[in-house]
Amino acid sequence: PQMSEEQEQLIATLIEAHHKTYDSSYSDFGQFRPPVRKDEFDSSDDCSMPEAPTDCSFGSSTPGESSMNSGNLGLLASFENFGQSASNMTSPFSMLPHLSDLVSYSIQKVIGFAKSIPGFRELNTEDQIVLLKSSVIEIIMLRSNESFSSEDNSWVCGSEEFKYSISDVTQAGHNMELLEPLVKFQIGLKKLNLHEAEHVLLMAICIFSPDRPSLLERERVEAIQERLSETLRAYIVCNHPPPSSHLLYPKMVQKLADLRSLNEEHSKQYLEISREAGDPSDLTPLLLEVFGSPLS
């Protein structure tokens, strides 16, 4: 088919919305709480007293206290620290504050993108919330592909300190049950070599999934998704040259299925993280609102 004027306009709108909400220079990342990477080796939580064999306590806060503990292998200190009372007891999830801020920031950007998709604002507010809450982690996984490097399986967001390896996400409390399929997903998506039009259409189609639980007006969501899918098919036929266009549309639809399963695994792991995080303020109010609070 030929692309209609309306379809051309839709793509232009989505690309503009994406440019306004995805900063390819990652210049805001310095405003997040800093990334803290635990040493891959030496997991002994050594509190900067490397050569002090007389005091092996790791939780002492005052010099006087510390001398009382000498020679007791830090056992007393570890009891004193039970809970999170000790000021220097480091969180087991050292990357959680930074990744929480990054994901919270991303959520706000995804909301901005969604609001500019034709038809979104016209939905009732309840459905807008349902669509955003259920899709936002999927959109973050999709949009993060822009920074993903298949060279070394990491997300490269400018400087070395904002380069995220699998291990970094592990240090926010996630495990390989999510990370292995997530990285495979990123590699597979990268291999599709999507045009920007296809990338933004895929995100928009993902947001307008009519099968999300408890939607009030599924038919309206379905109609909007249909319009977006039709535009994507037309775009591929008219603008994506073979051989990479071969089966491209069904491959993109498969990515949406992969995202459902990633979403489900993320939900489970997030729940564990929110229960086990040493400090509740490692998360943000927006994360609690979108992914749920361990209380309530």
Ligand code: 0VQ
């Ligand atoms: C970093 C987003 C963008 C870009 C890079 C993210 C990156 C995930 C899912 C595994 C983060 C999950 C975080 C949390 O579960 C928690 F608790 F761990 F902090 C949260 F916040 F959701 F609760 C990246 C991380 C994640 C998913 C995909 C990529 C790496 C830049 O492209 C852009 O928005």
